Amino acid sequence: MKIKVTIKDVAKRSGVSISTVSRVLNNSKPVSPEIRQRVLEAIRETGYRPNLLARGLVLRKTNIIGIIVPDISNAYYSELVKGTEEISNMYNYSILLCNTYGELKKEMEYLNLLTEKQVDGIIFMTTNLTEEHVRWFKENDVKSVFVNRHIEGMDIPYVSIDNYNAAYDATNYLIELGHEKIAYIGGPLSDEILGMKRFEGYKQALYDAGIDFRQELVRVSKIGIKSGYEAMGDILDVHKDITAVFAANDIMAIGAVNCILDRGYKIPQDISVVGFDDIPFASIIRPALTTIRQPIYDIGAVAARMLIKKLNGEKLDEISVNLPYQLIERDTSAKAKKRRK
């Protein structure tokens, strides 16, 4: 057990008072360059490490940002957290990671826990924003930034892409390739942004092209590769003549691709698939997935930057940031050809 070096030891060695050492550490009041030099040397020599926990008490600052994610093992979120972590670190903040499996109970527990831990701010992600969340954020004065979510009437900044237009563009791309019988696979519609907005974009694109919307070509369920596989199977059981699928997230798109191949159809010759997100694996699977590219890393980075600006009392240029998206054409999409019914 090493003996803990304290601020007293530093003061003694540098021949100044404790409060002078404190000034140097906290940049709280001016100190002459010569004294500063002496104190810094004494810190190095003694190996003194300021107790940030205690300092946090005084400054009411922990330099910790809490981040709440549905599933860190989902490639979308791990890429996003990487962006958050990198920017936070650059500004001397650390990341307290909270994994919720999208469960409301865990989300609420973590919100309370992070407040108790006195984190400086929270980056919040959920797949289902409820009244309970809204109430919590209204009742608790915690600096926060949302990702892909927004509470109407509250000035909590959020970062996202335009999910409605992106889904519209993805569907319209398939329509322009000549597809008409286009299935939709996606997450729950209770998820306003990742579910409903994308679903609405899909419907509107069909409508604008004069194609009838058919509920039986739609399957929504919990996001997962397996659920994407099963949703695709359900549709193919009945509708063997679909020529395209818009899967509103890459995870489910990859499940759908596997299901289509396992049933002996060719991609893209028989059925085209367009995903959404461009997770790292979208370009790695074969055939490589045509998809909507979200700047996932950037979303995490911008969320962190906005929160840190808030923490520093800087003015945000805008409360909401929609980052640009892009359709990436790869090997799962092609012109429609007539197929057997």
Next chain:
Amino acid sequence: MKIKVTIKDVAKRSGVSISTVSRVLNNSKPVSPEIRQRVLEAIRETGYRPNLLARGLVLRKTNIIGIIVPDISNAYYSELVKGTEEISNMYNYSILLCNTYGELKKEMEYLNLLTEKQVDGIIFMTTNLTEEHVRWFKENDVKSVFVNRHIEGMDIPYVSIDNYNAAYDATNYLIELGHEKIAYIGGPLSDEILGMKRFEGYKQALYDAGIDFRQELVRVSKIGIKSGYEAMGDILDVHKDITAVFAANDIMAIGAVNCILDRGYKIPQDISVVGFDDIPFASIIRPALTTIRQPIYDIGAVAARMLIKKLNGEKLDEISVNLPYQLIERDTSAKAKKRRK
């Protein structure tokens, strides 16, 4: 801005002293059931939240575990962190996540930062354990658990699998399928466990089967899908007659699979591929990857459990835990057939 409720407000409302409220909060001294009841009600009514930061100062405990990983967007680590997070949460610890890109400089910065933040303990992962790390852990009295790494002569617990034997088994499996010209692709050999141990297992299996080891069939480089792709390409440029590849991690195995397919070879008919790790995507790519299954989630969970035992002063049953591994046969491996030179 809400007015902060303090312990004073709780004391006032419940008609007891501040120290009595503190006793209830910290379970430090006996309090009558009736008084406890009154205090807990007052806490609920006032919405008081104990300042864990201040409490941490008193108890010298933050209930935070620092976790240092090379790359959270790598599926291996995100799955592992999920296991760590879940177990930690179960025992009321939170996870401070530090992403290092495997860079020594960032690793050292984070080790110091976590100590300054007074985390209760550290779970440490690196792809390259150096003298500088060893020195740090010798000089700093921080409770730690290593994953896949071990410092000789120090009693820091670690969790891993038997990498040497697992690599031996993977190679031997290919030999038993009749393969003789078996390439090796893997991470840097400077990485003692994930590089060297696996490489040695490969060599020993060849040796035991009476197959000559050939350095020109070996490519090691930084772990990545692209580097796996390139390593495979380098080997195929010269050695078109290999019939199998042992890729010592799934990330590089997936790169190798893509390279082989892009060059027009069939898997497994022309070339068999065996990976290592069984990351979630190993079973999802087509053809699905034959690989060594590491219990990745469990490794993270056990590491967290061991650290928490240490933090509680409980005795560990053993300082090192090697979890069981398993060869999972999927679609990338088959009996060798004679191929053109």
